[in-house]
Amino acid sequence: MNDNNKIFFVVAVVLAAIFLFDFIFYGMQLRNLASASGFALLAYGSYKDESIASFLGAVLVSVGFVIKYFL
DSSP states (O other), rough: OOHHHHHHHHHHHHHHHHHHHHHHHTTHHHHHHHHHOOOOOOHHHHHHHHHHHHHHHHHHHHHHHHHHHOO
């Protein structure tokens, strides 16, 4: 894992924790759970260098943002 992946890993983990905190304490909304799961998958994908996990994580994060801002 190079330096760029380490930085992205830390950012993804922090964002996953923030969205999980929002899910648990602020209304149990599915969009927060989707975003938290997506960022966790992005962190896993960057840690293990797996493109499928990163792709699924990006899809889940995108779905969470679409639900939040368009629905």
